[in-house]
Amino acid sequence: MELNREATLLQNEIRKFARDVISQKVDELDKNERFPRDELKSLATMGMLGAVIPENYGGVALDTTGLVVVFEEISKTCASIALILSVHNGLFVYPILKFGNDEMKKKYLPIASTGEIIGGFAEVSTNELQIKLEGENYLINGRNPILLNGDGGGPFIIITPVLENKNKLTPFLFDKNISGYEVKKNSNIIGMKSAGICEVVFNNCIIPKTNIIGEPNRGTKILEEIKSFVHICFAAIGLGIAEGSLENAIKYAKTRVQFGAPIINFGMIREKILEMATKIEAARLLIYDTAFTRDAGKDYTKLSAIARYFINQAVAEITTSAIQIYGGYGYMKDYPVERYFRDAQVIRTLLNSSPQLKELIVQRTI
Amino acid sequence: MEYFLTEEEEALKQKVKKFAEKKILSMRDELDRTAEFPEEIIKEMGKEGLFKIFIPKEYGGTGARIIDMCIACEEVSRVCAGVATAYAVGALGSGPIIYFASEEQKKKYLPQIATGEKLCAFGLTEAQAGSDVANIQTTARKEGDYYILNGIKQFISNGRIADIYVILASTDKTRGARGISALIVEKGMPGFSFGREENKLGIRASTTTELIFEECKVPKENLMGKEGAGFIYVMRNFDRARPGVGAIALGIAQGVYETVLDFINRQNILNDQYIQRMMADMATDIEAARAITYAAARMIDSGARHISKAASYSKLYPSDIAMKVALEAIEILGPYGLLREYNVEKMLRDAKITQIYEGTNEIQRGVIALEIIREIGAKRAERGNDGT
Numbered sequence A: 001m002e003l004n005r006e007a008t009l010l011q012n013e014i015r016k017f018a019r020d021v022i023s024q025k026v027d028e029l030d031k032n033e034r035f036p037r038d039e040l041k042s043l044a045t046m047g048m049l050g051a052v053i054p055e056n057y058g059g060v061a062l063d064t065t066g067l068v069v070v071f072e073e074i075s076k077t078c079a080s081i082a083l084i085l086s087v088h089n090g091l092f093v094y095p096i097l098k099f100g101n102d103e104m105k106k107k108y109l110p111i112a113s114t115g116e117i118i119g120g121f122a123e124v125s126t127n128e129l130q131i132k133l134e135g136e137n138y139l140i141n142g143r144n145p146i147l148l149n150g151d152g153g154g155p156f157i158i159i160t161p162v163l164e165n166k167n168k169l170t171p172f173l174f175d176k177n178i179s180g181y182e183v184k185k186n187s188n189i190i191g192m193k194s195a196g197i198c199e200v201v202f203n204n205c206i207i208p209k210t211n212i213i214g215e216p217n218r219g220t221k222i223l224e225e226i227k228s229f230v231h232i233c234f235a236a237i238g239l240g241i242a243e244g245s246l247e248n249a250i251k252y253a254k255t256r257v258q259f260g261a262p263i264i265n266f267g268m269i270r271e272k273i274l275e276m277a278t279k280i281e282a283a284r285l286l287i288y289d290t291a292f293t294r295d296a297g298k299d300y301t302k303l304s305a306i307a308r309y310f311i312n313q314a315v316a317e318i319t320t321s322a323i324q325i326y327g328g329y330g331y332m333k334d335y336p337v338e339r340y341f342r343d344a345q346v347i348r349t350l351l352n353s354s355p356q357l358k359e360l361i362v363q364r365t366i
Numbered sequence B: 001m002e003y004f005l006t007e008e009e010e011a012l013k014q015k016v017k018k019f020a021e022k023k024i025l026s027m028r029d030e031l032d033r034t035a036e037f038p039e040e041i042i043k044e045m046g047k048e049g050l051f052k053i054f055i056p057k058e059y060g061g062t063g064a065r066i067i068d069m070c071i072a073c074e075e076v077s078r079v080c081a082g083v084a085t086a087y088a089v090g091a092l093g094s095g096p097i098i099y100f101a102s103e104e105q106k107k108k109y110l111p112q113i114a115t116g117e118k119l120c121a122f123g124l125t126e127a128q129a130g131s132d133v134a135n136i137q138t139t140a141r142k143e144g145d146y147y148i149l150n151g152i153k154q155f156i157s158n159g160r161i162a163d164i165y166v167i168l169a170s171t172d173k174t175r176g177a178r179g180i181s182a183l184i185v186e187k188g189m190p191g192f193s194f195g196r197e198e199n200k201l202g203i204r205a206s207t208t209t210e211l212i213f214e215e216c217k218v219p220k221e222n223l224m225g226k227e228g229a230g231f232i233y234v235m236r237n238f239d240r241a242r243p244g245v246g247a248i249a250l251g252i253a254q255g256v257y258e259t260v261l262d263f264i265n266r267q268n269i270l271n272d273q274y275i276q277r278m279m280a281d282m283a284t285d286i287e288a289a290r291a292i293t294y295a296a297a298r299m300i301d302s303g304a305r306h307i308s309k310a311a312s313y314s315k316l317y318p319s320d321i322a323m324k325v326a327l328e329a330i331e332i333l334g335p336y337g338l339l340r341e342y343n344v345e346k347m348l349r350d351a352k353i354t355q356i357y358e359g360t361n362e363i364q365r366g367v368i369a370l371e372i373i374r375e376i377g378a379k380r381a382e383r384g385n386d387g388t
Helices: A004-031 A037-045 A065-076 A079-099 A100-114 A217-257 A268-293 A301-331 A335-349 A354-365 B007-023 B028-034 B041-048 B067-080 B082-099 B103-115 B173-179 B230-266 B273-301 B308-338 B344-355 B363-386
Strands: A119-125 A128-134 A137-147 A153-162 A165-174 A181-185 A200-206 B120-123 B137-141 B146-157 B164-170 B180-186 B194-197 B208-219
Touching: A004 A037, A004 A079, A004 B103, A037 A079, A065 A079, A065 A217, A065 A268, A065 B308, A065 B363, A079 A100, A079 A119, A079 A153, A079 A165, A079 A217, A079 A335, A100 A119, A119 A137, A128 A153, A137 A153, A137 B028, A137 B308, A153 A217, A153 B164, A165 A217, A217 A268, A217 A301, A217 A335, A217 B208, A217 B230, A268 A301, A268 B363, A301 A335, A301 A354, A301 B344, A335 B308, A335 B344, A354 B273, B007 B041, B007 B067, B028 B082, B028 B344, B067 B082, B067 B230, B067 B273, B082 B103, B082 B120, B082 B146, B082 B164, B082 B230, B082 B344, B103 B164, B120 B146, B146 B164, B164 B230, B180 B230, B180 B344, B208 B230, B230 B273, B230 B308, B230 B344, B273 B308, B308 B363
Parallel strands: A119 A153, B120 B164
Antiparallel strands: A128 A137, A137 A200, A153 A165, A181 A200, B137 B146, B137 B164, B146 B208, B164 B180, B194 B208
């Protein structure tokens, strides 16, 4: 698989940044569950906070292939940072760009490009939130444990059904001028510890109808389209995690001597590497093919679901195998593979209610 | 499924289950967060007589039957595999004493272990001797009435907490594996101290510590069995302990399964065929894991001679199933599976160690393969004798 010149240059640039900057910080970020503000500032100067934003709004308008390169390369070192970028670009900026009104675009896109704001997102069920229409406003009560990029400070988009119409979704845009909600760090999540995932609690929060993206109860299609796009981004993160853990496992297996030889010489270790490498290559081809398809302007819905489905399984297996190759050391927090394993659980689960993803593929196939 | 437990076995199962639900369940989250050793719980387990099942009747126990160990470990692990590990080390550490120690040593140590008054541990692993157990560098040199121990043991479960340690050390480096001896070392012996404590992905309630021996003086009567026989003792002890690891893995899988059932019931998705397929596979896998664990336990308890293969089956299969079930559970629960409050993420983190400790699953596969090869060789020899 050949990347074009532009994508290759981008790959080199991001790879260098990951190696020189992120790799020095990644352990500390995970351990302290620190939101990487400084690192994001550097990435903003590289244009990465405006990755999907057109130039007239101050962005760099990467194509899908470019985005995949960015998420893959960063996730090899630190999946949390890649997750922050993908949520900001794919789940905050993209819905506004695609479905928001002019006012929203003018207000948010330029400051999103510079990284002045870092947008967040949550998909919420009626079990968690009660949203009631009251005149020109909605009244919101309840809590959601997974507000992505919550530590970014907002604004953020919440897609949820309202009480009047439980089967339809409505996307709301929450800004600083909305009061009645509180965002606090959620430390009870297995991985992506420095991605700033928060809990959000609404207490008689009032949000005007004008903060709806698109029309009330018309969010289902929006969510489907966002998901198709974000499946590619999250798949790229899964791929990066898988590649990072394989790379570490190989390095370890070459230096770890048991029974008088580096363990990389042993057949059972080699077979694991065989499985990991094969799945990674297959996932790469799928993910990049999906990106190429989208960049060519063709329907990529089924492909992106398949790519996501495939890497969801693969990244779970690959990160498990990486720990296994490290043996007892892999189980300890001093080595990176347990972090890859924890982050893998998050990336394979977010925005992925598994029967839905499977059903989408089946329906498109039959 | 019906495993035809005897009345006593069923009573043990119910007793441990009740204990785990009453005393461990409410503590497990905090233990996982703080990574503190569950000292109170272990003490209460002692009072309940749960360490007695590891010890023969003559020394204050109830029979040291592998099946009892499996039943108890499964039920504790169903609630918390960290506590189950801390508990099961009681069997791993007392095993060598039961099978290879002198009458005097048995009388001295086993009754205290049975009551839970003293906790034991097993010190084998070193930085350069993980899977390659024969590569241990710790030495024991004989000087007068003492062995002088030098070296560092790594990743020792219940290190620092335990009072009695079975330590493997080389008494004759020139003989490799045949130069390894087993010594009983007590906490407080001069030159015996503890090093770093590990910060682990899971089983965080169990403590994993370095043991440091610097010119540590161990009375020569603390040698277990014969000099140079330590490696064989270790292997034979593993054969008896491995079904316990299988049972811990099984308990995790069972705990995950029950959590998943509860979740899909509350979410009202029992009619979804994707969910039904996963439920059916989980249930089948777990029964198969239980069957292999119990079968190995019964086989060992029967006094069978060649038990290595069965012991490895009983560790390999349930641990792979525990991981499979836990990973699938995360998929079923979706984002909720990532959250501490649903407990599945903890059980997944716990499950991973069962593929690693007490011989990685690669080592288990190696043991099984070597046994199969040995059997082929034996058959060939037999045919040779027949002149065919």
